[in-house]
Amino acid sequence: MPSTYIQRTPSGGNRKKWTWSGWIRFTNVTSADRYLWSGYSASNNTGYLQAYFHTDQQLTIGAWNTNYLNTTRVFRDPCAWYHIVIALDTAQATAANRLKLYVNGVEETVFDTDNRSSISQDSDMGYNSNGIHTIGGYQSSGSANAGFDGLMSHVHFTDGYAYTPSSFGSTDATTGEWKINTSPSVSYGTTGYWIFKDNAGVTDQSPNSNNWTASGSLIPTQDNPSNVYNILNPIHPTADNFTLSNGATKITKTAASNQGAFLGTIMPTTGKWYFEAKINEAGTSDRTRVGVCNYDSIINNEQSTMQTMSAPASGLEIGCKGANMIQIINSSNTEYQNSGTYSDGDIVQIAMDLDNKAIYVGRNGTYVTQSASYGGDPTSGAAKTGAIITDTTYILDGGPMCTYFGHYAGSTDTSTVSYNFGNGYFGTTAVTSAGTNASGNGIFEYDVPSGYTALCTKGLNI
Numbered sequence: 001m002p003s004t005y006i007q008r009t010p011s012g013g014n015r016k017k018w019t020w021s022g023w024i025r026f027t028n029v030t031s032a033d034r035y036l037w038s039g040y041s042a043s044n045n046t047g048y049l050q051a052y053f054h055t056d057q058q059l060t061i062g063a064w065n066t067n068y069l070n071t072t073r074v075f076r077d078p079c080a081w082y083h084i085v086i087a088l089d090t091a092q093a094t095a096a097n098r099l100k101l102y103v104n105g106v107e108e109t110v111f112d113t114d115n116r117s118s119i120s121q122d123s124d125m126g127y128n129s130n131g132i133h134t135i136g137g138y139q140s141s142g143s144a145n146a147g148f149d150g151l152m153s154h155v156h157f158t159d160g161y162a163y164t165p166s167s168f169g170s171t172d173a174t175t176g177e178w179k180i181n182t183s184p185s186v187s188y189g190t191t192g193y194w195i196f197k198d199n200a201g202v203t204d205q206s207p208n209s210n211n212w213t214a215s216g217s218l219i220p221t222q223d224n225p226s227n228v229y230n231i232l233n234p235i236h237p238t239a240d241n242f243t244l245s246n247g248a249t250k251i252t253k254t255a256a257s258n259q260g261a262f263l264g265t266i267m268p269t270t271g272k273w274y275f276e277a278k279i280n281e282a283g284t285s286d287r288t289r290v291g292v293c294n295y296d297s298i299i300n301n302e303q304s305t306m307q308t309m310s311a312p313a314s315g316l317e318i319g320c321k322g323a324n325m326i327q328i329i330n331s332s333n334t335e336y337q338n339s340g341t342y343s344d345g346d347i348v349q350i351a352m353d354l355d356n357k358a359i360y361v362g363r364n365g366t367y368v369t370q371s372a373s374y375g376g377d378p379t380s381g382a383a384k385t386g387a388i389i390t391d392t393t394y395i396l397d398g399g400p401m402c403t404y405f406g407h408y409a410g411s412t413d414t415s416t417v418s419y420n421f422g423n424g425y426f427g428t429t430a431v432t433s434a435g436t437n438a439s440g441n442g443i444f445e446y447d448v449p450s451g452y453t454a455l456c457t458k459g460l461n462i
Helices: none
Strands: 005-008 017-026 034-040 049-053 059-063 067-071 082-089 099-103 111-114 132-135 137-140 143-146 150-159 169-171 178-180 193-195 213-215 242-245 250-254 260-263 272-281 288-294 315-319 325-329 332-336 347-353 358-363 401-407 414-420
Touching: 005 143, 017 034, 059 099, 067 099, 272 288, 272 401, 288 325, 288 347, 288 414, 315 347, 315 358, 315 401, 401 414
Parallel strands: 034 137
Antiparallel strands: 005 132, 005 213, 017 082, 017 150, 034 049, 034 132, 049 059, 059 067, 067 111, 082 099, 132 137, 137 143, 150 193, 169 178, 242 250, 250 414, 260 401, 272 347, 272 414, 288 315, 288 401, 315 325, 325 332, 347 358
8 A cells, every 4th residue: 555664673783785675566557656665764874775667657776966877767567476586795706797687587787877886885874773774654854654555474584694586586488487486595694584474463573573664555465576466556547536545456546537447357268257346435316337348449549438428448347326237339338227236335346257158146145137126146157147147249249348437427426346366455444254265266255156256367377
């Protein structure tokens, strides 16, 4: 979350040699600076190092008054995890070897700014001393500021040791993918630490017990470098006044501007998939919609939602304040109003059977049909018992299917919906009693239908 950061004040360690390694995922891509970490001292703040993603999406490593490295490449992909390794060793004779940056196992060598020649050999750098250290933000003039707005996992700091990425990951021989090493064999020195090992805890998992203190809400997630989950895509907004939060699973639409939509990051073409959406607050006149859509049918119409008749859109929407489910086939709407109303506090369940070409909708644990408030059966296979959508010409045509949020018009409406793509939370609230899930992927409020799984990369390989 953008309002969350963690801090610690170490007693002071090796300022000539250390390594910071962490896996990160962006769940918001903004025009503001997004801080990985920073150091601070009231007496010598200008000398302290910081690493942050600049407003132009490039990664900068430097002190408050000097940038040592500024990448040419940009960092704005919300669909996967990055592995970032920053290694300092000022004893090196070659200036370029005194500070190194690695991304996904590969050393970064192309920079817009490379000022490493200003790092004197054997010099003490302004980090890993006894000032305030912040992860996910920065300290300034006695107050801390957040700003990372994303996910972190397996964050290591090694005091007195400069490691390469091979200590923390490896390349898959078959896929070429850079994969996490969840049990690295490294030394941590005195001020080193290992946090975010298995959850959102800031208790040091190294032998040092160098624990951190959190400010804000650290929310655990099933999303991790070994199993990437669907989120609402922060680079795919189609209108103003949308706010993403809680790892891009909660969305709020406020105030003026008319229609707009957000799509998801994982778009399968086969398989059986399940997710949930909690209606926190729906706009008036049934303007708040959740559902799924045929990605190809709207990808070339960036400024329209599925409700816009000028666009050849196709999919399913559930009206969050009313008694209607809306099938949209090539921009033509069919509304089903006999399955019962949705209201604030309800949980919408969506089960996509892309193998048998059927989409089912549930409300608070019961699957509805086009004509009744019960009777749907996502496990019915080819029979498609109670399926809301069975169209194979425009919707279930074998193309990618995408999760969806939409808000249609309303100059003063507010809409807030919290999706659970398997993280076990609706916003900051955990599910009350996790349902069964044979796939082992994700934690949901209700039972996951047999044969279905969460929208995640491990689910793609079932």
